[in-house]
Amino acid sequence: MRERWGAVGALTGALFAVNVAARLVIRFGFEGDDSAADRVSLVMFVVIGLVLAAVAFRWGRDRPVSHWAGDLAVAVVLALALTVFVAPLLVGENPFGGGAGLFFAQIWLYLAAAGAGVLVGYLILTALGRDHRSQQLKRYAQLKAAKPRRVVRR
Template sequence: MSERWRAIGVLAVALFAVNVVARLVTRFGFDGDDTTAADRVSLGMFVVIGLVLAAVAFVWGRRRPVAAWGADLAAAVGIALLLTVLVGPLLVGQNPFGGGAGTFFAQIWLYLAATGVGVLLGYLLLTALGLDYRSQSLKRYAELRATKPRRVVRR
């Protein structure tokens, strides 16, 4: 059980670290008034988060059924989302609710959209290649049934 929570924690911290790096690049790399650069860095952050989750879904989907790794992924994304929205702005000296309710909820929806697309792409690629847990189980079952010796009939 501790291995499961360790994997969830490591993934949540990794997703949060991507956000922190993006916030620090935006704060120290560009002027405070340059919203175009901040938007590009945010877009890059969402792409990186989506790619990380696509890779994790691909790897975890090979080893375990969807119900097992899906819950772990949802927990990691939820923890990372809370850290990103509530703690991330504090690290760069901003108020999490400083931009208003619209900005606060827009961050949540964009984060959930990026993570959802990433997980979906990773799992769809895994399924299309036939490497997911279910496809491999069905393949093993078919091979087992095909190699079973014929039953001898007495006459």
């Protein structure tokens, strides 16, 4: 159990660190330049998507979707909460300073990037036939093909 929540905590921390790094780059490198800040934010969302795609690919090989999807959802929700409420405070901003529109836009963009990343990672895994279910079906087919047919006497 400890190993399971440790992985969720590490993923949450990694996603939060990506956001804080992007905020620091915007704050110290591109203060006042909105177009550069938008590009850095786009790169941040792409990196978040790639991290989640890699995690979905890795976790999907070993465990069924029902086991890892909940862990991934918890990590994304925790990282989202930290990103929206704590990360602005670390760079000296107000979490609600941009208004309700910016606040909810952050949430929707984060969820869209996370969902797209998980979907891409799992779809690639499934297309390659390396997901947990495909491996189970492959083992079952090999097991059934290895058994000789029983001869029925009359």
